[in-house]
Amino acid sequence: MTFLLELFPGFVLTLVTASLIIAFAYVPSNRRNTDHGFTCLTFSVMLYFVIALLRDVQLSLGLGFGLLALFSLLHYRSNNIPVKDITYLFVCITLPLLNTFFVVTRISFLELIVLNLMIFFAVLILERLLRTPYRPSKRVQYEKIELIKPERYEELLADLRDRTGLDIQQALIEEIDFLRDTAEIRIYFNDLEGLSRD
Numbered sequence: 001m002t003f004l005l006e007l008f009p010g011f012v013l014t015l016v017t018a019s020l021i022i023a024f025a026y027v028p029s030n031r032r033n034t035d036h037g038f039t040c041l042t043f044s045v046m047l048y049f050v051i052a053l054l055r056d057v058q059l060s061l062g063l064g065f066g067l068l069a070l071f072s073l074l075h076y077r078s079n080n081i082p083v084k085d086i087t088y089l090f091v092c093i094t095l096p097l098l099n100t101f102f103v104v105t106r107i108s109f110l111e112l113i114v115l116n117l118m119i120f121f122a123v124l125i126l127e128r129l130l131r132t133p134y135r136p137s138k139r140v141q142y143e144k145i146e147l148i149k150p151e152r153y154e155e156l157l158a159d160l161r162d163r164t165g166l167d168i169q170q171a172l173i174e175e176i177d178f179l180r181d182t183a184e185i186r187i188y189f190n191d192l193e194g195l196s197r198d
Contacts, residue, residue: 007052009109010099011045017099017116018044018092024120025127026088036085040092048096082137091123135169135188145181148173160187 022037030036098115101107140160142148147156153171161168167190175184 007049010052010096010112011048013109013113013116014044014048014096014099015041017120018095020120021088021091021123025124029127029131030084036088040089043089044092044095047093048099051096051100082135091119095119135190137186137188139174139184139186140164142183142185143181145176145178145183148176148183148185160185164189166190 018041022040026037026040027034095116098119099112101112142160144156144159146152147159156171157168160166160171164187166187168187169190170188172186172188173183174186177183
C-alpha cells in the first residue's frame, strides 16, 4: 500500500498535465480529429506505471527512452498519422519519464510540478504563437503519370481539384509505379466539415 501511495502523486501529476495539454493545446487546434487525444492520455498513464514499477530495477530510464524510440520508429506502422499528432504523442510519452524522477532522484515534488507547468505553457504558447493549422490529407492512386513532372505541378493540382472536388493546397508524390503507370500521391487540402480522413 505504501508503494501505491508513493506512485499516486506522480500519477495524478502525469494525468493532469497530459489532460491540460490535450484539452487546451491539441483539441482547439485540431477539432476535426480529436481521437488521438485519447491515445496520448492512455500512453502517458500506462507508461508512468510501467516505469514506476520498474524503478527498483536499474532499467527504468533506459527502458523509458527505449520505449520512446520504439514508438517513434513504429509510428504505429502507419504514415497516416500527421506529424503534429506524433509530436503530441511524444510530449505525452515524455511526461511519465519526467514524473517518475521524483521517486528515484532528489528532485522535490514541488520542482516537478513547476517542470510540468513549464512544459504545459511551452506547448500552449508554441501552439498559439505558431498557429499551425490542421491540414487533413489523403493518399490517392493517380494514373496520369505524365502530370507528376515538377514543371507540370500546377496542372496536377488543377486535375486533382477537379476530380476530387477538394480545395487541394499541396500534393506530394510518395511512390511511382512505372510498371502500372501510376503514382501514389498524398494530397493536403483545406478542411471541410463532415469530411472523413483516411
